[in-house]
Amino acid sequence: MGLFTILRSVPGTFTTMFVIERPFLNQILNHLQDCYPEEGCGLVAGDEMGRVTAVYPIENSLRSPTAFQMNPQQQLQTMLALEANGWQLLAIYHSHPHGPETPSVTDVQQAYYPDALSMIVSLANQVTPTVRLFQIAKSIVIEKKIKVV
Ligand SMILES: [Zn+2]
Secondary structure, eight states: OOSSOEEOOOTTSOSOOEEEOHHHHHHHHHHHHHHTTSOOEEEEEEOTTSBEEEEEEEOBTTOOSSOOOBOHHHHHHHHHHHHHHTOEEEEEEEEETTOOSSOOHHHHHTOOOTTSEEEEEEOSSSSSOEEEEEEEETTEEEEEOEEEO
8 A cells, every 4th residue: 555545536526627639738748758768847727617728848957857846937937827818727747757657655745736737647658658637635646537639
């Protein structure tokens, strides 16, 4: 038994669904592959319906293959851009260059934005990256469905 358990998304628990258009998902995947073998990270903006409106790659200040910390200045500028557009912070994405595609203990401990989902991309298989989405709040991890349109 680990320090946290991943729960399956329960139908009806959430009013919104995470909907992302293929070009936005590709933007995320391309950025993370550019960062490989270091972890890459960024922010996903969206509207109140849970539909992605923009993707913002952020520099990983740690330049590490096993950890990330968003460049504070870029992060702040992005948050201001979101506010100016009337968008919400839907998700924070980052890669695990060598997997797994589930949150690490550090990811759970450092989930400072409980309202934002955590998108984790494993590049263990570089040709077909694995993308999973989690809601992390108070050490409870719930997997969310991603709808690619
Ligand atoms: Zn992680």
